[in-house]
Amino acid sequence: MNLFDKHIIITGAARGLGLAMAVELAEAGARIGLIDMDGDALAEAAEGLQGSGHATAVADVSDEQAVEAAFDTLERAIGPVDGLINNAGITRDALLVKAREGQVVDRMSLDAWKSVVDVNLTGVFLCGREAAGRMAGRGGEGVIINISSISRAGNFGQSNYAAAKAGVAAMTVSWAKELARDSIRVASISPGFMATELVAAMPEKALERITKNVPLGRLGEPSEIATTARFIFENDYVSGRDFAIDGALRL
Numbered sequence: 001m002n003l004f005d006k007h008i009i010i011t012g013a014a015r016g017l018g019l020a021m022a023v024e025l026a027e028a029g030a031r032i033g034l035i036d037m038d039g040d041a042l043a044e045a046a047e048g049l050q051g052s053g054h055a056t057a058v059a060d061v062s063d064e065q066a067v068e069a070a071f072d073t074l075e076r077a078i079g080p081v082d083g084l085i086n087n088a089g090i091t092r093d094a095l096l097v098k099a100r101e102g103q104v105v106d107r108m109s110l111d112a113w114k115s116v117v118d119v120n121l122t123g124v125f126l127c128g129r130e131a132a133g134r135m136a137g138r139g140g141e142g143v144i145i146n147i148s149s150i151s152r153a154g155n156f157g158q159s160n161y162a163a164a165k166a167g168v169a170a171m172t173v174s175w176a177k178e179l180a181r182d183s184i185r186v187a188s189i190s191p192g193f194m195a196t197e198l199v200a201a202m203p204e205k206a207l208e209r210i211t212k213n214v215p216l217g218r219l220g221e222p223s224e225i226a227t228t229a230r231f232i233f234e235n236d237y238v239s240g241r242d243f244a245i246d247g248a249l250r251l
Helices: 016-027 039-047 064-078 110-137 159-182 204-213 222-234
Strands: 007-011 031-036 055-058 083-086 097-100 103-107 142-147 184-191 242-245
Touching: 007 016, 007 064, 007 110, 016 031, 016 222, 031 039, 031 064, 039 055, 055 064, 064 110, 083 110, 110 142, 110 159, 110 184, 142 159, 142 222, 159 184, 184 222, 222 242
Parallel strands: 007 031, 007 083, 031 055, 083 142, 142 184, 184 242
Antiparallel strands: 097 103
8 A cells, every 4th residue: 555645544643652543554655544542642643643634533442433433534534544553542450369478359340350351352343343334335445553562462460451452453454355346455453562662660670570581572552553653554465464563482
C-alpha cells in the first residue's frame, strides 16, 4: 500500500506508541484519524502531525455504539478508511491470588479482569470488525494492524493482559485468513519494553532491572514500532504474521 493520501485510523493515538505511529504515517503522506479517550491530548496530537486533513474522535473502544459513531465521524472528516491500527490498551496488573502464611490476602478482581479484556480484546474486535466491514463493503482492500505484546506468552501478575494480548494475536491470524478474499491484510506487532511515558515514569531501579533483562541492553523506542507498522502497510505480501519487536527478549 502506498500510504500517500490513504486514510488511516489509529486507536489510543493521543500519546505513546499510538502517537508515534500517527507521526510516522503522516510523514508518509497519510491522513490520520485519531481515537482516544482524552480529547485535549487528542487535539494536541493531531495539531502536531505533518500535513493536513487529520481528524479526531473521542471514544471508548469497548463500546460498540461509540466505535460505530467514531468511525462515522472520522470517515466524514478524512475519507473512507484504508487502514486501522488497533493500539488502545490498558493494564490493571495483579496476582491471580496472593497468600500469606496460608491465608489468601488478595486476588485479582473481576473488575480488573473485565476492564482489561474489554478494552484490549473486545475493543480490538469491535474496531477491527468495523474497519473490515467498511473496507469489504466498498469492494475490499485495506490493512489492519493489531498491537499485541510479548506478554501474550504469559507474564507474572498479568493474567488479564496476557490473555487479552494472546487473543489479539490469535484473532490476527483468523482475520488474515478470512479477509484475504477481500484483499484485506491483517498483521500484529508485539512490542517488548518500550520507552513510553508510562515506562519512563517507573522508579529508576525498576527501569534498570527491566533494561538488564533485555539482551540488546536498552528499551525500545516508539519510533521502532512505528517503522514496523509502516513496513506492514507498505509490503503487500505481509499478512497473518506477528512481529515481535523486543530486543531479543522473550517472556
